[in-house]
Amino acid sequence: MPVTIPDVKKTWTNTINRVTLGATKEEGGTRTKRVTVGGATSLPFHHFEGAMPHPSVIAMEVWNVAPQDWPAVLAEHFRDVWHDPGLWAKKCVEQYGADLICLRLAGCDPVGQNRGPQEAAQAVKRLLESVGVPLIVWGTGNDDKDNEIFPAVAEAASGENCLLGTITEDNYKTLVALCTAYKHKLIAESPCDVNIAKQVNILATDMGFKPEDIVMYPTSAALGYGLEYVYSVMERARLAALRGDKMLSQPMICDIGIEVWGVKEARASEQELPEWGEQTERGPLWEATTAYVYLLTGADILVLRHPQAVASVREAIKQLMGDGLK
Amino acid sequence: MILIGERINGSFKDIGAAIKEKKKAPIQEWAKKQTEAGADYLDVNLGAVSKSPEDFSWLIKTVCEAVPTPLSVDCNKLELMRAGLETHREVAGSRPLIINSTTAEESKLMPLVELAVKYDGGLIGVVMDERGSPQDVDRRVELGAKIFAVASEAGLTPDRIYLDPIVMPLKFMQEQGKNVLEAIRQFAMISDPPPHISVGLSNICSKAEERGLINRTFLVMAMAAGCDAAICNVMDTELVNAVATAELILNKEIYSDSYLKAYRKRA
Structure with a gap:
């Protein structure tokens, strides 16, 4: 008896918003390349159900201060350039093929070097001179400090159509106003909670900000540290979006490097934990594996650190896209 | 939930009068108001004011011009419905x-x-x-x-x-x-x-x-x-x-x- 397999294809009613980052000379910026994410009409890589016109992209992380606590297997790739964010970014783009650069303003952190708005703006300008890819600028996570530095940052990058973040439910007005004034896109952060993810988007759009100019950051977690919770939240948001929820139809960004390189599975050397194998392989593998999982639940932008993880994830995206790229 | 706004109906006095006098403004205003209030579709009905296919076509055109909201084309006369749907195709295409x-x-x-x-x-x-x-x-x-x-x-x-x-x-x-x-x-x-x-x-x-x-x-x-x-x-x-x-x-x-x-x- 032949078995008839029922057709289980889903048709969805909505499309994930398309967000384009970077402005070229014709558009009033100086970028040589633009990056578009979103536009999907089905769950990630379900090419048999719908289109995924823009494959997920990789942003590499650059700081405006030399990191103190990066383990050697990571630091060795950047130690020669991290005194200068411009050189660091150049290396990420030219040597490792980063689609975007994510400048983390770690040097402005009040518990660290506590650098001011002008220094933050200088780092942004330096990056814009050094590379042609679009820029993400990620604040310190300290509300007061971020509200102090972002006016200078947003102005320094005026016209470049950057992605600035993050806003939260409790701190959004300043950055929403700046992104409106200087025409940047916005990262809306929520603490692993789909209800708050929706709420932050509503708050921003209530100030007149376009829902099409938002990228959601639903929080990220490393493999082994709550990744499955984040996965579920992202999955639920994406399903609601494809069913028509306009306040969850934004592309999503995952901040992976910072999480993975904070956990012992990536940080511990083989001297400390010999049974776990070589750290030079284990660290990047942990980072790449975390990224693979988020790709499958709808990550549009992945922020990564290790060049080997970047290469592996790029290959995975290529393979998952398969014929979908045509 | 699919909400179909009921207000553009000739049985309401203001809409009935607007249809008779071919005044677009009151009709288009209701089209906009209902759309802003969250209508997914706008019901469009001549009521008892007219039985003319031309009037129905005019009403549909008037609403389609004002808002991109899809219509619920409402009448119980087959001849009117045909005229209305043909007009809808002309003015709203594949909406x-x-x-x-x-x-x-x-x-x-x-x-x-x-x-x-x-x-x-x-x-x-x-x-x-x-x-x-x-x-x-x-x-x-x-x-x-x-x-x-x-x-x-x-x-x-x-x-x-x-x-x-x-x-x-x-x-x-x-x-x-x-x-x-x-x-x-x-x-x-x-x-x-x-x-x-x-x-x-x-x-x-x-x-x-x-x-x-x-x-x-x-x-x-x-x-x-x-x-x-x-x-x-x-x-x-x-x-x-x-x-x-x-x-x-x-x-x-x-x-x-x-x-x-x-x-x-x-x-």
Whole structure:
């Protein structure tokens, strides 16, 4: 008896918003390349159900201060350039093929070097001179400090159509106003909670900000540290979006490097934990594996650190896209 | 929930007068107001003001010009419907639309199903026939199944079929409320995925004092039974708030503290 397999294809009613980052000379910026994410009409890589016109992209992380606590297997790739964010970014783009650069303003952190708005703006300008890819600028996570530095940052990058973040439910007005004034896109952060993810988007759009100019950051977690919770939240948001929820139809960004390189599975050397194998392989593998999982639940932008993880994830995206790229 | 705004109907004095005098402004204003209030579709009906296909075409054109909101093209004369749908195609192209409505009578059902196929529309099927409106659950379900079968056979997928169980006035036919709710439950089992189930809401409160309360209580109960579309007064803020809340309780929308705002921004 032949078995008839029922057709289980889903048709969805909505499309994930398309967000384009970077402005070229014709558009009033100086970028040589633009990056578009979103536009999907089905769950990630379900090419048999719908289109995924823009494959997920990789942003590499650059700081405006030399990191103190990066383990050697990571630091060795950047130690020669991290005194200068411009050189660091150049290396990420030219040597490792980063689609975007994510400048983390770690040097402005009040518990660290506590650098001011002008220094933050200088780092942004330096990056814009050094590379042609679009820029993400990620604040310190300290509300007061971020509200102090972002006016200078947003102005320094005026016209470049950057992605600035993050806003939260409790701190959004300043950055929403700046992104409106200087025409940047916005990262809306929520603490692993789909209800708050929706709420932050509503708050921003209530100030007149376009829902099409938002990228959601639903929080990220490393493999082994709550990744499955984040996965579920992202999955639920994406399903609601494809069913028509306009306040969850934004592309999503995952901040992976910072999480993975904070956990012992990536940080511990083989001297400390010999049974776990070589750290030079284990660290990047942990980072790449975390990224693979988020790709499958709808990550549009992945922020990564290790060049080997970047290469592996790029290959995975290529393979998952398969014929979908045509 | 698919909310179909009921206000552009010649039976309302201002709309009736606007149709007679060919004044676009009052009609277009209602089109915009209902759209902002969260209408997914706008019902467009000449009422008793005119039987002229030209007037119907003019009315449809007037609304389509004002807003991108899809229409529910509403009349019970086949000739008018044809003219209206042709105009809709000319002015709105492939914009979605609902044809409102057919009954289970053969003489109406076949031609209207054909029109729904031809114009790529949804079709509301009211569960009555030459014998009139049913008074019990079984007859409602029987006629619903008949409409569904004929429409499906002609190629309409369940998401283009809207079954209307015929809501009757609470004040005069109190026993029917329960029957309508039970019929909705059974409509939802006709197919998987089920057809849409649509109610003409305002009938429930006819001539009653507490109209708003009766409308929103009934609609929420109907939603719980499986109803997912209503022709109603979308300007009734409390009604739309109740719908938005019921959608959350049924886990059809994702909660956020500002969900009432989100509901109105959903289109």
